[in-house]
């Protein structure tokens with residue numbers, strides 16, 4: 286990814302910068318890699334609900350996966366047709382369920398018997414059948430961080446395997462429920478595909494367990510991970526292997542539809558948090574880079590001990606100016622307009638070890654410890670990469686800080 290420094294330097298930091306070309310290329314790859322019969326991809330709106338991003342994803346033809354009425358409204362405004370929107374979440378309120386049914390949502394993914402009670406009651410009073418799938422907790426360890434593992438017995442999500450039979454029976458018999466099938470979501474930032482293979486086996490076991498029940502739709506959720514360590518090496522996740530795994534391991538019944546709900550894998554790499562260095566502080570045996578954007582702009586490091594690749598864009602641009610000077614002196618005819626673009630690679634500045642921190646009054650407001658960066662100065666622009674998913678959406682106004690705005694590549 287390259288960064289248009291002149292454009293970025295003119296903006297007030299911190300802000301999110303979205304590379305829409307990368308988003309489009311990612312969506313194109315999703316379309317091509319998922320082109321198997323019966324496959325449908327939904328975008329998990331909670332990863333990034335920026336209206337510009339949503340519009341682009343809706344225009345590409347994907348459906349939407351939502352977890353609140355606010356997300357449903359955002360999806361509808363962005364152009365997702367209601368039948369292509371699914372609605373998940375352990376705590377849907379009556380008002381949310383009613384609106385979802387009224388607008389003709391594609392599916393409610395129900396997570397408990399109590400929720401089925403509410404859905405039936407509301408559907409009956411609206412005089413309209415509710416499309417319902419049951420979210421199953423398949424009890425699979427996705428080998429991921431415990432905060433973002435959702436498919437284990439101890440998690441709050443989904444219906445336990447032991448209770449499933451009873452609830453399937455209830456849905457099938459209900460006058461007010463149009464039973465759509467089964468829903469799963471085993472976790473997030475899954476980079477080894479093995480848990481998905483186990484999921485396929487588990488789904489086939491469940492289907493075999495209920496031979497008389499029709500499951501028109503199977504929804505395998507999302508969770509495909511991205512490369513946070515080296516975003517430029519893997520700007521687009523390996524969608525081919527991901528979709529092929531399901532095609533190879535989950536044979537569909539005639540007419541059966543397979544749904545996916547990808548969030549991070551679609552938007553993660555196209556977003557970057559751009560911040561500016563306020564101070565370089567000399568500590569005791571340590572140097573700190575203090576940024577003007579912290580955990581209120583990007584909370585993942587504080588919340589999940591996540592790490593985003595940190596790059597000094599100003600130092601990178603200086604380095605590329607030096608490179609192109611050399612090129613000019615050698616008589617190269619195509620010297621790039623390097624001063625205005627930073628391709629963060631090796632800089633000519635000496636490398637220094639820093640702790641990179643935000644300005645918020647919390648010790649967890651740290652983006653990196655012992656980071657090796659080119660020598661950094663007050664005023665430099667710093668990029669926190671791979672921040673397109675669970676970045677801007679999770680920003681807060683803590684410390685009365687304004688929410689970071691969004692800039693887009695042209």
Ligand SMILES: *Cc1c(COP(=O)(O)O)cnc(C)c1O
Nearest residue numbers: 329470473507508546547548549
């Ligand atoms: C969060 C979530 C997703 C998307 O997860 P990613 O890891 O961003 O792909 C999909 N489905 C459900 C039900 C979710 O809660």
